[in-house]
Amino acid sequence: MSLAVGVIGTGVMGAEHARLLRDATSGAHLAAVCDADPARAGAAAKGAAVFTDALALINSDQVQAVVIASPDATHAQYALACLAAGKPCLCEKPIAATAAEGLDIVQAEVALGRRLVTVGFMRRFDPAYTEMQAARIAGNIGAPVLLHNIHRNAAAPAWFTGAMAVTNSFVHEIDISRWLLGSEMINAQVTAAPGGDPMLVTMQTDKAEIVSTEVFMNATYGYHVHAQLVGRAGTVEMAAPTRILTNLSAAQSFGFPSNWVPRFTEAYRLQMQAWVDAARAGQTTGASAWDGFVTTSTAEQIVAGMGNAGMGNAGRITLTYPPRPALYA
Ligand code: ISE
Numbered sequence: 001m002s003l004a005v006g007v008i009g010t011g012v013m014g015a016e017h018a019r020l021l022r023d024a025t026s027g028a029h030l031a032a033v034c035d036a037d038p039a040r041a042g043a044a045a046k047g048a049a050v051f052t053d054a055l056a057l058i059n060s061d062q063v064q065a066v067v068i069a070s071p072d073a074t075h076a077q078y079a080l081a082c083l084a085a086g087k088p089c090l091c092e093k094p095i096a097a098t099a100a101e102g103l104d105i106v107q108a109e110v111a112l113g114r115r116l117v118t119v120g121f122m123r124r125f126d127p128a129y130t131e132m133q134a135a136r137i138a139g140n141i142g143a144p145v146l147l148h149n150i151h152r153n154a155a156a157p158a159w160f161t162g163a164m165a166v167t168n169s170f171v172h173e174i175d176i177s178r179w180l181l182g183s184e185m186i187n188a189q190v191t192a193a194p195g196g197d198p199m200l201v202t203m204q205t206d207k208a209e210i211v212s213t214e215v216f217m218n219a220t221y222g223y224h225v226h227a228q229l230v231g232r233a234g235t236v237e238m239a240a241p242t243r244i245l246t247n248l249s250a251a252q253s254f255g256f257p258s259n260w261v262p263r264f265t266e267a268y269r270l271q272m273q274a275w276v277d278a279a280r281a282g283q284t285t286g287a288s289a290w291d292g293f294v295t296t297s298t299a300e301q302i303v304a305g306m307g308n309a310g311m312g313n314a315g316r317i318t319l320t321y322p323p324r325p326a327l328y329a
Contacts, residue, residue, distance in 0.1 A: 004063055007030065007066075011035075013120075015044045031048055031049060032045075032057050055078075068082075079117055088278075093121055093292070095296055096296055099300045102293035117289040118275050121286065128227075145230055147181060147230070150214050151172065151215050154258060155220070165199065174295045179287075180229060187316050189202045189316045189317065190306050198219075304317075
């Protein structure tokens with residue numbers, strides 16, 4: 001029986017998730033969409049039911065599972081509604097606008113006694129990152145000591161505000177670094193250029209590894225995400241984001257993608273398929289609500305530390321979290 005999925009929000013990510021459900025996912029179909037803009041919702045629906053009230057979509061008997069791709073500030077409310085309805089949800093990152101709201105979702109799942117929330121940290125499904133994690137687990141590079149991350153956007157999205165470089169963008173590196181290393185972040189230090197872009201965030205883990213991340217929201221030349229994991233016996237790193245090289249006029253070149261959708265198209269498809277397969281089996285996959293809470297809490301603690309230092313060069317920020325519930329062992 002095909003899983004009937006409703007998508008809340010039909011902006012850049014919601015439209016892509018709706019496309020994946022319509023054209024590139026087996027075992028599920030796009031049953032409904034919701035957006036405040038009826039024209040945008042209709043364009044994404046392509047015959048699926050159209051809602052203008054997200055809670056009505058979540059509670060509709062036409063919908064068995066929900067993708068939350070609405071603005072960040074609405075994620076917590078809709079994830080809690082999915083838990084109340086007993087429906088699995090794939091919630092775009094971040095899980096919530098605040099750590100407190102993220103913890104509310106964790107506590108609601110603990111009270112329910114089962115996990116229904118997956119947070120859309122799709123890089124965990126990117127083939128390059130999955131090969132890097134496999135190399136670390138296999139011991140191919142020796143004991144990890146350093147992880148270098150680069151996260152460059154060509155230009156910050158129009159809806160970006162100052163702290164979103166941390167709470168909306170850097171959250172990817174917080175999650176993928178935890179996942180790649182199997183470690184927890186224990187402190188962070190931020191050095192930012194005048195105006196806050198770019199910034200360099202250095203974190204240390206509970207296994208004494210060092211994680212360095214450059215976040216540059218207005219790099220101009222293209223969308224460029226890179227990672228290199230350094231071990232005591234070698235390194236493993238992401239290849240250039242291309243399948244072809246062009247030799248022309250005594251030069252060799254390839255093109256950078258314009259943004260995260262073309263760069264991570266395969267990761268989004270693999271994530272959607274894994275989420276549908278898990279939901280149909282009554283399970284979850286990918287980043288849990290706890291992973292989402294830890295990521296948002298880390299971002300929030302870093303922003304607070306930066307705020308104390310005037311959004312610039314914060315000293316070392318000690319990162320603390322409540323105990324991890326057994327549900328997420
Ligand atoms: C955006 O919201 C994303 O999630 C992208 O993956 C990230 O690269 C970008 O910086 C964010 O703004």
